[in-house]
Every structure is written in C-alpha cells, then in structure tokens.
Amino acid sequence: MSTNGSCCDTCNSKIPKYHPKLFCSLCNLQKHHKCQKLSKKDAAHIVSSTSHWICRDCIFDILPVGACSRAKNRKLGDGASTVKFKAPGRNGHSALIPLL
Numbered sequence: 001m002s003t004n005g006s007c008c009d010t011c012n013s014k015i016p017k018y019h020p021k022l023f024c025s026l027c028n029l030q031k032h033h034k035c036q037k038l039s040k041k042d043a044a045h046i047v048s049s050t051s052h053w054i055c056r057d058c059i060f061d062i063l064p065v066g067a068c069s070r071a072k073n074r075k076l077g078d079g080a081s082t083v084k085f086k087a088p089g090r091n092g093h094s095a096l097i098p099l100l
Helices: 040-048 056-062
Strands: 072-075 081-088 094-099
Touching: none
Parallel strands: none
Antiparallel strands: 072 081, 081 094
C-alpha cells in the first residue's frame, strides 16, 4: 500500500494530475479509475457528485463475490445434493451457507 497521496492504492502507480481522483468512502484510499474499471467520464461524475462511492476492493470484501467458484457440492442423506459456500462471518468465524 502506498503512503504517497498521489498514488493509487491498488497498483501503487502515480495518478496523473489531470485524472479524476477517486477516494473510497469506506477505506478512504485513493484509486485510479482504470483500476476500478471505470471510464474517465464515470469517474469524473463520481468525483463531482455528493454521493458516497465504494471501491471494488471494499465491495469484494463486503459481498460474497466469487462465491460460486468457492462453492462445494454436498450430498444429502436422500442422495440429492446441495451447493454451499463458505462465507466469512463475525469475529473471524465462517459459516457454510446453502445456495438454494
């Protein structure tokens, strides 16, 4: 993670002065619009708006993105199977959550 205020926290590269500077409302870190998969126009709109913006890193930490790739098939007693994935829980504990 970069400590320089003009560098992207994701790639640690300098953000040019003429690029929109995105600051995540959750982690308060600066991000490149390209690292966030945003167009320069969309990033400029976010910067000029008064609404909060959340970076991809924080979204991936919050939502179970990629849950399908972590899913495990489990056989039930009657021969049927169900799919469950491991989700992070409170206090570092995780839980198997069934996908219906």
